[in-house]
Amino acid sequence: MTRYQRIRDLREDHDLTQAQIGAAINVPQRTYAYYESGQRMIPPHVLCALADFYHVSVDYMLGRTDRKEMNV
Secondary structure, three states: OOOOOOHHHHHHHHOOOHHHHHHHOOOOOOHHHHHHOOOOOOHHHHHHHHHHHHOOHHHOOOOOOOOOOOOO
């Protein structure tokens, strides 16, 4: 399974814990940790919640682009 390095990098860049992000997007800390490590695939609604939280595109979080900006 894919490891989601960018979501970890974004969290660390904002000096947040997994528990804080989990609370912000309404998932348990343990579940969020599984997402970061790639032990669970991130569901689309969680990807969207993370993108909205960090104000970046889903493509950026998934490593498909280096542009953080969301297309509007």
